[in-house]
Amino acid sequence: MRKLRSQLWTRKEGQDPDGGLNAAGRASYNRENDANLKPPQPEGGPRRDSFCARSAGQMKMWPEAAEDPDSRLRKARRAWNC
Template sequence: MVAKKFQNPSGGLNQAGRDHFKKTEGSNLKSPVKTGTNPRRVSFAARFGGMAGPERDSKGEPTRLLLALRAWGFRSKDSARNFANKHKKT
């Protein structure tokens, strides 16, 4: 679980979270690609479109999964899955 101070309230990590991850893990995370058919976006859609878990919690609020999907420009797991299937390389 990522500390709240590193989470973007609208989904994903904020810049401080990406910097912290680089410092602790040595990886260079990039910010979300919100539009287009960039291979990173297609890959994200394929991974997150198939993730288990609800899109909304018991109170009807969006989960971190749905917030991450929205940060990448998707409305739901179904829309991400459809996008990935349409744009994946064969």
């Protein structure tokens, strides 16, 4: 019997070491969830503004992640230039 594996976007191979998902992880998520995830928009624009506002609220909700420079939240904020 074939062993089932979790989706790529939930495993380390689908995650960007700098935070968020890499291209393969986004493609896997889009296939599994009928979604249309896009890469980060660090140069600016409404998507970046919205992400930075949402993630600022997450920093308040999870202070232990806010204090850890290697947390996925902090890495994602750096990738988006928040």
